[in-house]
Amino acid sequence: MSAAESHSFDRAIPLDAIRFNEQGLVPAIAQDYLDGTVLMLAWMNRDALQKTLETGEVWYWSRSRQELWHKGATSGHFQKVRSLRYDCDSDALLVTIEQIGDIACHTGERSCFHQVEGTKQAPPADTLSGLYRVVRDRRDRPVEGSYTRKLFAGGDNKILKKIGEEAAEVVMACKDDDPGAIAGEVADLFYHALVAMAHHNVDLRDVYRILEERRR
Numbered sequence: 001m002s003a004a005e006s007h008s009f010d011r012a013i014p015l016d017a018i019r020f021n022e023q024g025l026v027p028a029i030a031q032d033y034l035d036g037t038v039l040m041l042a043w044m045n046r047d048a049l050q051k052t053l054e055t056g057e058v059w060y061w062s063r064s065r066q067e068l069w070h071k072g073a074t075s076g077h078f079q080k081v082r083s084l085r086y087d088c089d090s091d092a093l094l095v096t097i098e099q100i101g102d103i104a105c106h107t108g109e110r111s112c113f114h115q116v117e118g119t120k121q122a123p124p125a126d127t128l129s130g131l132y133r134v135v136r137d138r139r140d141r142p143v144e145g146s147y148t149r150k151l152f153a154g155g156d157n158k159i160l161k162k163i164g165e166e167a168a169e170v171v172m173a174c175k176d177d178d179p180g181a182i183a184g185e186v187a188d189l190f191y192h193a194l195v196a197m198a199h200h201n202v203d204l205r206d207v208y209r210i211l212e213e214r215r216r
């Protein structure tokens with residue numbers, strides 16, 4: 001078994017199918033495997049891609065240093081490959097990764113991508129993450145008339161009571177075998193669970209991580 005075969009990502013990628021540009025490079029977008037956040041864009045040459053496939057850790061080509069760049073080799077913030085895809089005309093890579101150390105950008109941020117002034121807030125990486133961002137924002141910067149704010153103000157007593165109620169409503173909707181009602185009640189339950197999590201400083205990515213670890 002080669003080193004590449006010991007990793008769990010898709011190794012069916014035919015290296016010869018990738019179209020490197022005139023500098024022998026292909027852009028590689030790194031995306032978080034848990035919540036889909038777009039972390040960074042860098043470049044790979046053939047050797048970097050080969051090493052990435054062989055080791056299961058991401059290697060890029062540093063255009064400034066003109067050398068292979070084993071991401072995290074100095075900082076310890078490795079990128080473990082979870083899946084590797086290429087676009088339909090084979091001239092861009094999407095590397096879904098597990099970011100060891102939770103920092104992708106050299107500025108110390110999780111993502112290298114920042115908002116351009118005048119454009120709308122970046123769309124959420126996924127729906128729950130987006131909602132959780134709003135919920136934590138309401139916790140940290142209360143807004144007049146906010147329902148979430150009222151929940152935080154009521155503390156565990158208020159939040160947990162709502163979770164109990166919403167769970168009971170999910171049960172009733174299931175008893176009624178009403179898919180529309182079930183979806184609505186589960187949405188309420190998800191939202192209130194997020195409020196409880198924010199109240200207790202739980203990282204949503206830890207929930208995703210646990211689910212991911214359990215996935216068979």
Ligand SMILES: N=c1c2ncn([C@@H]3O[C@H](COP(=O)(O)OP(=O)(O)OP(=O)(O)O)[C@@H](O)[C@H]3O)c2ncn1[C@@H]1O[C@H](COP(=O)(O)O)[C@@H](O)[C@H]1O
Pocket residue numbers: 131134135138143145146147148149162165187188191
């Ligand atoms: N996703 C939700 C969400 N889901 C459910 N709920 C509220 O949860 C409550 C559900 O409780 P019930 O079904 O028992 O209805 P109710 O009788 O009106 O509830 P109570 O007022 O008696 O507690 C309703 O008031 C819903 O409006 C939500 N309230 C807010 N959000 C989102 O949270 C974010 C912040 O909202 P605000 O804090 O209101 O700005 C926004 O993005 C919202 O879209």
